[in-house]
Amino acid sequence: MGVGVRPVDVAVDRLPNFNRIINFYVPRRFAVWMLAVGLIGLTLTSQGQQPGNDASSQSSVSSDPVTQPASGSISGTVVDKDGAVITNAKVVLSRKGSVTAESQSGGDGTFIFSGVAPGPFELKCTAPGFGEQVNSGTLAAGQNYVTPAIEMAVATTVEVDVTQTQEEIAEQQIHVEEQQRLLGVIPNFYVNYLPDPEPLTKKQKVELGWKSVIDPVSFVLSGAIAGIQQADDAFSGYGQGAQGYGKRLGANYADLVSGTFIGGVILPSVFKQDPRYFYKGTGSRKSRLLYAIASAVICKGDNGRWEPNYSNMLGSLAAGGISNLYYPASNRNGVGLTFENALLGIGGSAFTGVFEEFFSRRITPHAPNPQLNQN
Secondary structure, eight states: OOTTOHHHHHHHHHHHHHHHHHHHHHHHHOOOOOOOHHHHHHHHHHHHHSSSSSSHHHHHSSSSSOOOOOOOOEEEEETTSSSOOOOOOOOEEEEEEEEEEEEEOOOTTEEEEEEEOSEEEEEEEEEETTTOOOEEEEEOTEEEEEOOOOOHHHHHHOOTTTTOOHHHHHHHHHHHHOOOOOOOTTTTTEEEEEESSOOOOOHHHHHHHHHHSHHHHHHHHHHHHHHHHHHHTTTGGOOHHHHHHHHHHHHHHHHHHHHHHIIIIIIIHTOOOOEEEOOOSSSHHHHHHHHHTTTTTTTTTTTTTEEOOHHHHHHHHHHHHHHHTTGGGGEEEEGHHHHHHHHHHHOOOHHHHHHHHEEEGGSSSOOOOOOHHHH
């Protein structure tokens, strides 16, 4: 044996193809082991990334649920313009334009919606014989919301049948006007609140004038004015006492009758003009004021067009001239008194127009609502 040679080396060296075996198996087995270790590591890594296996996802799953806002209720009372309750009125609750629930007012006019989610809402109230009323509000979480009293106006829209004649429609509108009384007492027949009035026939003009002058309140007002005149000793030629009061009462009532029939019946029939005041109700205060004052000298013809108010101007002049026949001689001034009375009559018409435009509707119970009738 040579020096420096180990026995094991000799043994290995003598194995057949030993180097070829080592060169083939060792690299490949090492690669297989590396591949196995890699697959195991990849599997463990993917399992650790699955939802619910780490702390963040476990925290997300176990978080508290969202608390829903508490619901509330909406209640109220349905009344008319005089404060009387309206029973069996239909009340519809809407949210964002969609109907949510419906209810009906009870015997005391009240209604209620329970279990309503918070947020903005709208209440639409309807009842036979009344115009539709819409109220809105916002319900807070858990709130018991009580709406202000829902006040409904009497519906005065005239239902028009296509088979009705113009005269029949005008007759229905006159019936509405004949219910109009200031403070519920004083006749206010010569004002029209409807947006589409029909012209009056000659017969209907007579009917309106006749009902106005024979109304008991007209007698009472003439008597009240006569009493004031007697207390001030106006028209002293009439004297005092019962006889003087009777003459003053007769003169006042004669003024009413002559003014109404000449300016409201006869001349409007001749000139084919409408003697009524047509409520404007829209536009600026200035435009409405000018419109009301102009009504003393401008009117609507039976053809629907605006024209000079010959009926009122000539009617005031004629009534002023007739009054010379029964006023005391000391209070007559011929032509001067006639024109003075005519100017007073025209000025009074302008004042009446302003009153009708800005004040009368407020003190006329159940007066038609022009906005409702336009819908």
